[in-house]
Amino acid sequence: MANNNKTGLPPMMDLWRTSELHELGFNDRRIAALVQVGDLVRLRRGCYIRGSTWAAQKPWVRSRQLIAAHAHGTLTTSTGGLVYSHTSAARLHGLFLWDVDDRVHITTDSSASRSSHGHDAVAHGRALETNEIMLINGMPCTSLERTVADCCLLLNYKQSLVLMDHALRKGADAYKLQLMCESLAGRNGVLALRRALENADARSESPGETLTRELLQRLRIDLPELQVEVSSPEGSHRLDFAWRDKKVALEFDGKVKYFDYAPTSEVIFKERQREKALMAQGWKFIRIKWQHLFREQEFKSTVLGVLRSTS
Structure with missing residues (x-):
């Protein structure tokens, strides 16, 4: 390794899978030592980030970084079988979330077990339409309106209103959301979605x-x-x-x-x-x-x- 920094980590990279670190010449003991002193931070099983990069990030950036770590760690691609959804998609879209945990949400049309996607992931089974999927920073995620609807089915009313205000401010189609409300009649959580849409105001800035x-x-x-x-x-x-x-x-x-x-x-x-x-x-x-x-x-x-x- 022709690096002059004390860690030996490549200066032009910040995120690594365990296999990539092995290829760079770091064995498991050396990786553990770097984690111990904070030069590396373990984001999830098999995926690490440079410690100084993680320390400098704001909370909402860290939340998105955890999604990137999941994608990097599982070699997720646009042709893969999973799509980032719910609050993870909201983070990729840059939407405000209030009092929401950092778990990674994915939607897949397969019946694979939750553990097959990682213990830090929440898997949702549903077939998505083509127009409900898009790419953000190379990661497949649900469209803005699909994301808002999915989130509101999980969140309480206040959390949903925070999300809805910002989504409308960023250009979400209120008519499409209204149609989703109607199609979801009777589903758990649809009340929060309906109330949030009725009371939302795109002028809200935070x-x-x-x-x-x-x-x-x-x-x-x-x-x-x-x-x-x-x-x-x-x-x-x-x-x-x-x-x-x-x-x-x-x-x-x-x-x-x-x-x-x-x-x-x-x-x-x-x-x-x-x-x-x-x-x-x-x-x-x-x-x-x-x-x-x-x-x-x-x-x-x-x-x-x-x-x-x-x-």
Whole structure:
């Protein structure tokens, strides 16, 4: 091995099957030692990823990496007999998932046992139509609409709504989903699918915003508008939620909002400058974080208190 790095792992690769590591000259003892010190991470039986790559990945990237590891470890190809489906397909499509585990879901028309696909895989038996299968990053998975329908049959209503909001935002065909609802009448889980489709809003930009809207609706609080454009001397601004007539804005402060798009300090500074400018025009702000969504009475008292103060 003509590598100058301390591990001896090829610099241009990140994912290996055990057989590939053997071919590179690593025996089982050496592989185990690399895992012990964190230079390799075992993603599933027979498949490893470079430790530094795994450590640098965000949770949702790791979830997709586990699917790639399954495909790599089982030599999955577009002509193979399995298709990634349900929440695994949702991850390949880049859809938001909330509070969902990392198990790999596959759909196959064969009757092979679950263990034949790996103990980390959940196998579903069903023949898929040609138009229900597509390739993403070389991996076969269910189409966007088929994925949404399958997921909602497994998930609870809140999880389904988070998924549905994002799917519609990414271009899922609501009419096709409605037809699927009708064809699935009587199936377990179809209620969550139907309710999510009825209450979905493609303007929602994050799981936190979706769950905020769901909570407002469930608490019977008059629903605000979403993604409201307003202006101030600081420029044009977009509010997560707003009751225009009362000049009350509700903003969801989630970590994703801050850490994914710009340096934290810069984003927070701009948010506060915008807020001050709008407050000078008579706007009131309600800022909530994830924990507030699970303190329902406190949330209700806070929102209603601000809304009533403007009457």
